[in-house]
Amino acid sequence: MQHNGRDIGTFIATKEHRRFVEFANAVRKNRYIGLCYGPAGVGKTLSARRYAHWDDVEPYLQEGPHSHPSESEALVTLVKSRTIFYTPTVSETVRDMRKTLCDLIYQAEDSIDNHLNYDENFCEINKHNKDVEMLIFDEAERLSMNTIELIRDIFDRRSIGVLLIGMPGIEKRLSRLPQFYSRVGFAHHYRPLTGDELTFVLTRHWRSLGISLDNADFTDTQAVASIARITGGNFRLLHRLFTQIERIMKINELTLITDEVVDAARSALVIGVT
Ligand SMILES: Nc1ncnc2c1ncn2[C@@H]1O[C@H](COP(=O)(O)OP(=O)(O)OP(=O)(O)O)[C@@H](O)[C@H]1O
Ligand SMILES: [Mg+2]
Secondary structure, three states, X not given: OEEOOEEOOOOOOOHHHHHHHHHHHHHHXXXXXXEEEOOOOOOHHHHHHHHHOHHHHHHHHHHOOOOOHHHOHHHHHHHHHOEEEEOOOOOOOHHHHHHHHHHHHHHHHHHHHXXXXXXXXXXXXXXXXXXXXXXXXXXXXXXXXXXXXXHHHHHHHHOOXXXXXXXXXXXXHHHOXXXXXXXXXXXXXXXXXXXXXXXXXXXXXXXXXXXOOOOOOHHHHHHHHHHHHHHOXXXXXXXXXXXXXXXXHHHOOOOOOOHHHHHHHHHHOOOOOO
C-alpha cells in the first residue's frame, strides 16, 4: 500500500486503531469536537485516513462527479463514511482553507445526494439531513487562531462531529481558546504499541524477512526486548529500524536477528532514536 509516496506495507488493525475508531464514532454521534493526540509516528494519521476511507474517497472527490454515481465503489464508501479528512497546509490562510474545505464538503454532499436520489431505497431520505457527519483535521498544530475560528463556525452551523489530531500539548494550546475549548467533548490519547501487540507486529516483520520468530528461543526474545526498548513501540521507528536490520542482514548474509544486528541497525539510525 502506498501512502503519500511511502510504502507502509499492510495496515494492521491494532488495539489503538480500534480505540481510535470508537472515539471517532463517539465524537460523531454526539456531535462534539474531539481531540486526538499522541507522539510522532504512532499511527494517528494512518488510523484517521483509514477511518475516513480516504485512500478511496479522496481520489473520487478530486476527480469530480461521475455520470453514474451509483456505480462507483468509492461513492458507496463515501455514503457510508460521511467523513472528510483534511490536512491543513503550513500557515494556511482562512480564505484558502474555506475554499478547499467547502469545496470538498460540497463535492461530497452533492455526490451523496445524487447517489441517494439515484437509489430508490433511499428516496425517503430527509433532505435536511447534513450529509457529511464528520470532519477530521490532521496536523492540527498548523491551524491558526483564524482557521480554528472557521472550524468553530462550521461546527456551530452544521452541528457535525469535528476531530482534531495533533501532538501531545495540542490540548493545552487549544485550552487558551475558551470558546473553542468549551465545545471539546472528548480527548483521546493515541499510544504506541505495547506487550503482545508489539510482539505480534514484530512477528510480521520477522516473517517479512523470511524468518520466523520463536518465543522459546533466547536470541529471539532478546532481540525483541531490544527492539521494544529502542522503538518504544513506535510504528515509524519500527519501520525504520527494520529497514536497517534488513540491510545489515543482507550485507552480512545473516539468517538470524540477533541483539548485535539490532544494535548495529540502531546505530545506523540517525534521528529519533535515543
Ligand atoms: N496500523 C498500522 N499498520 C501498519 N503500519 C502502520 C500503522 N500505523 C502506522 N504505521 C506505520 O507508521 C508510520 C507512521 O504512521 P503515521 O504517519 O500515521 O503516524 P502519526 O502518528 O500520524 O505521526 P505524526 O505525528 O508524525 O504525523 C506509517 O507511515 C506506517 O509506516
Ligand atoms: Mg500524522
